[in-house]
Amino acid sequence: MELRQLRYFVAIVDHGSLSRAARVLHIVQPALTQQLQLLEQELDVQLLHRSAQGMLATDAGKIFYEHAQAILKQVGDAKSAVTQSALRPTGTVALGIPQSVSGALALPLLMAVREKYPEISLQLTEELSGNLIEQLKSGRINLAVLFDDGQLSSFAVKPMIEEQMMYITRAKSQFAHKGKSIRLEQATQAPLILPGFQHGVRPRIEGLMRSAGLSINDVIDINSVAILKSALLADMGATILPVAPLMAEIERGDMVALPISDHVISRTVVLCASKNIPLTNAAHAVEKLVLEVAQTLCASEKWLGTSSLM
Template identity: 75%
Template sequence: MELRQLRYFVAIVDHGSLSRAARVLHIVQPALTQQLQQLEEELGATLLHRSAQGMQATDAGKIFYEHALAILKQVSDARSAVAQSTDKPSGTVALGIPQSASGALAFPLLKAVRAAYPDIVFQLTEELTGNLTEQLRSGRLNLAILFDDGQLGGFASKPLVEEEMMYITRTDSQFACKRKSITLAQALQATLILPSIQHGVRPRIEQVVREQGKHIENVIDITSIAILKSALLADMGATILPVSPMLAEIERGEMRACPISDVQLSRTVTLCASKNIPLTNAAMAVEKLVLELTRDLSTSGKWLGTSILVAQ
């Protein structure tokens, strides 16, 4: 198996066509077809099939595609690590961020990296927490923002902030809290619109509710943060979440966040990297910038509901 075969295979999947992939790769289509056949023979599996939508990966091809991306990224990182200097880091850095944290951190981080390190190609990916964990483990991501649920032992982790979860509604909602704070029992009386279990925040909420001897009666599960916001604005219910995903709506006065007074409901936001794959100089530069930026956002009050952790 050769690296060029991996590149060829990935190009076919990405472009959905042998002819388009051949043009992008600057090779003739028969040579591309031959390399694909050799790869499939070596693996003993059919990786692609032709459909009305073009060339598509088989189930085996989908699995191999993920591994091929990870291998090609690690090769690229290795080349960058040898070539780059510590004074002027360059190369590609892929960082993953959960949907529920991107509102506070994604855009400031994008601006900060572009300003501080113009030679770094910064790839910022927003995903469900479970997807980020898998991509970081496979090497497709250099870094990821994750929530410490006690299952991060396989990663090199640096705590960033502790982020409080609050009871959030539309400002004039029928479910809005009547005072400056609300108890957990009162919050659970409302119809709750919560992220699905794949989100890092949901297991934490369920854990605290169980510890208090209670359970969630009325819940609407929504995977997408954007759809969850729309449901809140339509007054279909309330939510229990960190403020960061709703920050813009709260600042515009469209939503209201109310502290939960009788329980400690928060999550630990953590920066993670693989223990097995070394960080390039560029990735280490971005890692340092993430630590500095989260400290600034928290202490300035721009990242509401957070407190810096001493471990930084």
């Protein structure tokens, strides 16, 4: 198996066509077809099949595609590690950010990287935490912002911030509370719009409710941040979440966030890297910058409801 075969296969999947992949790769189509056949013969499995939509990966092909991407990325990182300068880091760095954090961190970080390290290409991936963990383990991303649930021992972990969860409603909502804070029991009186249990936020909220002898009587399960926002703006209920995913609406005055006075609901946000795959100089530079940007956002209160752990 050759690296060029991996590159060829990834290009075919990405472009959905042998002819388009051949043009991008600057090789003739028969040669591309031959290399694909050799790869399938070596693996003794069909990786692609033709359809009305073009060339699509089979189930085996989808699995192989993820591994091929990870291998090609690590090869590229290895080349960068031995050629780049520590003073002028260059190359591509892939950083994973959960959906519930990207609203606060993604844009300030992109701007900081472009200003301080213009020769670094930062690739941001917004995913659920579980997906980011798998991508970090396989080497498909260099770094990931995750939530410390005590299950991250396989990674090199750097604490960033403690993020408080708040009671959030539409401005002038029927479920709004008039005070400057709200008790947890009062918060449970409204229909609560919450992420599903595959999100780390939900089990933490449910666990605190049980320990306080409370229960949620009316829950609307929504896993999409965009749809959750729409439901809040339609005044279908309230939510208990960190502020980050709803920060734009809160800053505009479309939503209101209140701290919960009698219980602390928070999560620890950390920056993780693989213990087994070395970081390039560029990745080290981005790692340091992520921590700096997070600390600045926390100190300036632009990332509401947070306290620094650095």
